[in-house]
Amino acid sequence: MLPLNARNLSSLPGELPVPAYDRGALRTGIVHFGVGGFHRAHEAMYLDRLMNDGKALDWAICGVGVMPADRRMRDALDGQDGLYTLVVKAPDGTLEPRVIGSIKEYLFAPDDPEAVIEKMASADVRIVSLTVTEGGYNFNAVTGEFVADNPDVQHDLQPGNPPKTTFGLITAALARRRERGSAPFTIMSCDNIQGNGHAARRSFVAYANLVDPELGAWVEEHVAFPNSMVDRITPVTTDDDREEVRKRFGVDDAWPVVCEPFTQWALEDAFPLGRPPFEDAGVQVVADVEPYELMKLRLLNASHQALCYFGYLSGFRLVHDVTQDSLFADFLLAYMDREATPTLEPVPGIDLDEYKHQLIDRFSNAQVKDTVARLCAESSDRIPKWLLPVIRHNLETGGEILRATAVVASWARYAEGVDEQGQKIEVVDRLRDTLVATAQRQAEDPLAFIANRDLFGDLIDNERFVSTYRSVLASLHSKGARATLEELATAS
Numbered sequence: 001m002l003p004l005n006a007r008n009l010s011s012l013p014g015e016l017p018v019p020a021y022d023r024g025a026l027r028t029g030i031v032h033f034g035v036g037g038f039h040r041a042h043e044a045m046y047l048d049r050l051m052n053d054g055k056a057l058d059w060a061i062c063g064v065g066v067m068p069a070d071r072r073m074r075d076a077l078d079g080q081d082g083l084y085t086l087v088v089k090a091p092d093g094t095l096e097p098r099v100i101g102s103i104k105e106y107l108f109a110p111d112d113p114e115a116v117i118e119k120m121a122s123a124d125v126r127i128v129s130l131t132v133t134e135g136g137y138n139f140n141a142v143t144g145e146f147v148a149d150n151p152d153v154q155h156d157l158q159p160g161n162p163p164k165t166t167f168g169l170i171t172a173a174l175a176r177r178r179e180r181g182s183a184p185f186t187i188m189s190c191d192n193i194q195g196n197g198h199a200a201r202r203s204f205v206a207y208a209n210l211v212d213p214e215l216g217a218w219v220e221e222h223v224a225f226p227n228s229m230v231d232r233i234t235p236v237t238t239d240d241d242r243e244e245v246r247k248r249f250g251v252d253d254a255w256p257v258v259c260e261p262f263t264q265w266a267l268e269d270a271f272p273l274g275r276p277p278f279e280d281a282g283v284q285v286v287a288d289v290e291p292y293e294l295m296k297l298r299l300l301n302a303s304h305q306a307l308c309y310f311g312y313l314s315g316f317r318l319v320h321d322v323t324q325d326s327l328f329a330d331f332l333l334a335y336m337d338r339e340a341t342p343t344l345e346p347v348p349g350i351d352l353d354e355y356k357h358q359l360i361d362r363f364s365n366a367q368v369k370d371t372v373a374r375l376c377a378e379s380s381d382r383i384p385k386w387l388l389p390v391i392r393h394n395l396e397t398g399g400e401i402l403r404a405t406a407v408v409a410s411w412a413r414y415a416e417g418v419d420e421q422g423q424k425i426e427v428v429d430r431l432r433d434t435l436v437a438t439a440q441r442q443a444e445d446p447l448a449f450i451a452n453r454d455l456f457g458d459l460i461d462n463e464r465f466v467s468t469y470r471s472v473l474a475s476l477h478s479k480g481a482r483a484t485l486e487e488l489a490t491a492s
Helices: 006-011 037-041 043-052 070-079 113-121 151-157 166-180 196-211 213-222 239-249 290-313 319-323 326-343 352-363 372-376 379-386 388-397 402-414 432-439 453-461 463-478 481-489
Strands: 028-033 060-065 084-089 095-100 103-108 127-130 186-189 228-231 257-259 264-268 284-286
Touching (some): 028 043, 037 043, 037 084, 037 257, 060 070, 060 113, 113 166, 166 196, 166 213, 186 196, 196 213, 290 352, 290 402, 319 326, 319 352, 319 372, 326 388, 326 481, 379 388, 379 453, 388 402, 388 453, 388 463, 402 463, 453 463, 463 481
Parallel strands (some): 028 127, 060 103, 084 257
Antiparallel strands (some): 228 264
8 A cells, every 4th residue: 555645656556546746846935724625625636637737737736734624634635745635426436536745844833824925925925725614714794894803813913023914924924925015916816705716805905904003005906806706616525535535445545535517616817916827627617707606606505505494304414415305405496596696697608507507416415425514504694694695585575485494494393403303413613612502592582583683683673584584493492303304395
């Protein structure tokens, strides 16, 4: 069994393609925060694709970890010279593996924040990209305001403290470039937030203003924040995935990545210091990303929320099992057709009807083995950004809200922390304690969960939303998730 590293690349089995370029000749042009499975199945894959064509060789990636859990990724990638195996799993069981080589180096910020800052301050670095999750931008879900009293933010604002946060590290690097008279790098968000570039701009400008108003004004005027829409279903890597790579390809990879065949990236062309020729690798470089991102957030991402809580409460643990059940597939299509689609504008080059049915096919890919629990995690960062805008739009226009509101009720029922068989649910959310405590009060106060204005804003004041929510939640408690879906299927 060959360990995956640069020394062994030439000895790997022929059915496992490896980088066709000289990795020793690569130069780092991108620093990326949040090197998880998605980044490695998406941005890093696109760059590897370009590099195999002899392009973008000065756009290699330096990964950065900020969270304590990122130490594991640092150890895995350092031990493999930044290499990893990407395995694309088709519905028919076909596997398409490839060793990706576009990550040249990895820095773990808690060990040496100065090294991270200086790396970004280098003139070679022209893009800093982010997959830091929906909650990583530190803004209030209702007001959109930067949360300045976040303890880690407050730590970073104290003079002399080494930065802990993404904001502190990136802003320190921008300040250093400003002092040196260097142009700022572009900050490219790859997270599932509507207007992710705008969201990143608000957060980084707000933080920079707290450090120094003059610096904040400079960031606002000179730093580019392109919007993007990113899409590829990438489940969490399991030990079974590692074992499959060992058995099928004869490689010992500490952290391979598995994903679906589908991939999409729509990217606004706003890069003052240049960018890789992403369009040559299949990226849609466009003037306006908004139609693409709204399509993805309100159809794919919100549909993930629509299936996960009902699915988990009904006893499902794998996503493909949920959508292969016609009751759930029909519910998702009805939500997309009758509630989400009316909130969308036409999307250039996309047949929305085809896209929606393609989503059901993608969710039903049994080879990917995506877990329902993954989709249920961090709901407080997802529901307000992906689903509530659909409800608000339809409340304003007189459209249907039944199914989207039912999803909110299913989240509230899931957050009680006990399933319909009396088994404990492990709720994973940054607001877990608050959410569970509130949800467990629903027996005596059915509206307790949606009374949280930090998450739901003024929806508690809307009688149509409240009455619909109350009815579905009561059904979930009295009849269960599946019976509730069966009733929703007959509703007009």
